[in-house]
Amino acid sequence: MANPVTTIDEDGTIWYALETKSPFQMTPEEKQVIDNLANAWNTFIELPDSEAGPNDWADFRHAVDTCHYIIGTRVARRVDPELWTRA
DSSP: OOEEEEEEOTTOOEEEEEEOOOTTSOOHHHHHHHHHHHHHHHHHTTSOGGGOOTTHHHHHHHHHHHHHHHHHHHHHHHHOHHHHTOO
């Protein structure tokens, strides 16, 4: 049976959901990685432009996108390990 979960956003919005164990979902740790990537991006774009190289934004964005791909592939492997572990 799923556990009820209540979350309150900073703006006071209340969210109700059921906590389930499903291979179709990210784990809490994977969600934390995604949140950390968002925080890294938001911090990065606040850095002074005067110190930026011509490709810094594109390179950093590509690195974040690559991390997103890796997390997504982890979920895909749980859903269909036979397909996603082929060489």
